[in-house]
Amino acid sequence: MPEIKVVENILDANDQIAARTRQQLDALGVVALNIMASPGGGKTSVIMQTISALKDEARIGVMEGDVVMIDVEKVAALGVPVTLVNTGGNCHLDANMVSSALPSLPMDALDLLIIENVGNLICPAAFQLGHHVNVVIASVPEGDDKPYKYPAMFRGADVLLLNKIDLMDYIDFRLDYFRHGVEVLNPGVAFFPVSCKTGEGFDAWLDWLRARVAQRSATNEA
Ligand SMILES: Nc1nc2c(ncn2[C@@H]2O[C@H](COP(=O)(O)OP(=O)(O)OP(=O)(O)O)[C@@H](O)[C@H]2O)c(=O)[nH]1
Ligand SMILES: [Mg+2]
Numbered sequence: 001m002p003e004i005k006v007v008e009n010i011l012d013a014n015d016q017i018a019a020r021t022r023q024q025l026d027a028l029g030v031v032a033l034n035i036m037a038s039p040g041g042g043k044t045s046v047i048m049q050t051i052s053a054l055k056d057e058a059r060i061g062v063m064e065g066d067v068v069m070i071d072v073e074k075v076a077a078l079g080v081p082v083t084l085v086n087t088g089g090n091c092h093l094d095a096n097m098v099s100s101a102l103p104s105l106p107m108d109a110l111d112l113l114i115i116e117n118v119g120n121l122i123c124p125a126a127f128q129l130g131h132h133v134n135v136v137i138a139s140v141p142e143g144d145d146k147p148y149k150y151p152a153m154f155r156g157a158d159v160l161l162l163n164k165i166d167l168m169d170y171i172d173f174r175l176d177y178f179r180h181g182v183e184v185l186n187p188g189v190a191f192f193p194v195s196c197k198t199g200e201g202f203d204a205w206l207d208w209l210r211a212r213v214a215q216r217s218a219t220n221e222a
Contacts, residue, residue, distance in 0.1 A: 014127055017095035021130025024102065025113070031216040032113040033209075034093075034129055036153065037137035038146075039119030042163035044071045045196035046137055047114050051078050053206050054112075058213055061105040063115045065093040071116060081105050085115075092123035095130055112213055121150040133212065139163040144174045147181030155185040159192070161205060166195040 025032050035043045044064075051060055055078065062082040064071045067089055075082040083104035085097050098115065105113070115131060117124040136157035138146050141164060147154040154160065160182060168175075175193075182189060190208055194201035 011126065014095045017099050018128035018130040021095060021099050021102070022132075024107075025130060025132070028107055028110070029216060030107060030110050030113050031133070031213050032115060032129075032131035033133045033135050034115050034117055034124070034131040035135045035137065036117045036121075036124045037119060037139070037163075038121050038142055041119065041137045041139045041142065042161075042196055043116045043119070043137060044074055046135075046161060046163060046194070047116060048074060048078060049196050049199070049202060050114070050206065050209065051075070051080055053202065054209070055080060057210070058111040059109055060112045060114060061107070061110045063098065063101055063105070063113065065097070065116055065118050081110075087118055091118055091120050092127050093117050093129055094127045098129045098131075111216075112209075121146065121153045125150075125152045125156050132216070133158045135159045135161065137161045137163050138178070140165060140167045140171050140173050143171075144178040145181070147178060147185060151185050154182055154189075157186055157189055159190045159205075159208065160186075162191070162193040163196060165193045165200060166197045 035047060037043045047062060054060065060080050062075045062080060063085045064082060065085045065087050067087060069084060072082050072084045083101050085093060085101045087093060087097065115129060134157050136153055192201055192205040194205055
């Protein structure tokens with residue numbers, strides 16, 4: 001089937017650029033997160049809470065995959081370097097976009113690069129960017145069936161945050177059903193229920209991230 005061949009070639013070219021980016025990041029000792037979620041799931045909110053908590057202990061830079069400056073301006077107000085990765089309206093970031101945006105950030109003065117992908121639970125899962133960690137954010141108002149409907153996204157997660165748990169009392173969200181769907185796809189994935197509004201659950205996520213950044217630094221120094 002020729003259509004499938006074309007898609008394979010595109011992904012192959014993408015993966016080659018992603019591999020180069022990964023080498024650059026590793027040489028610099030920068031850990032990169034690919035933050036993925038539905039539109040409005042809480043990507044920017046999680047990024048901002050994370051920056052506020054960690055910016056005195058880690059040097060953080062941010063890439064915002066978007067077509068407008070709204071999220072860039074929010075992150076810039078926290079005083080960390082941030083750049084827009086203009087997706088031109090595409091439904092996902094790709095390795096070329098991220099690679100082209102690297103010179104816009106002071107990469108040799110960072111420990112952690114946070115990449116906010118386009119709000120979408122399907123396309124971003126298929127594209128390597130050169131990052132180290134897939135962070136998937138689900139949120140309570142989206143419903144408890146999301147792992148069942150978007151399996152590739154949940155299967156590929158290294159970390160899963162369930163955001164907006166402050167809204168649990170207002171939504172019919174069966175946490176057991178959600179967790180079962182995740183466990184079938186991705187047993188043992190690091191899972192953190194959080195609320196960006198109240199801060200609940202954030203300490204566990206921050207500890208996980210601190211450990212991941214420390215692991216990278218230790219490898220780099222060795
Ligand atoms: N109640 C509640 N609202 C939240 C929470 N986290 C985020 N929000 C709100 O949800 C809305 C969307 O949050 P964003 O962080 O902008 O979500 P996003 O995924 O970056 O959205 P896009 O970039 O547009 O895809 C905003 O109005 C936030 O204030 C939370 O934990 N609880
Ligand atoms: Mg956002």
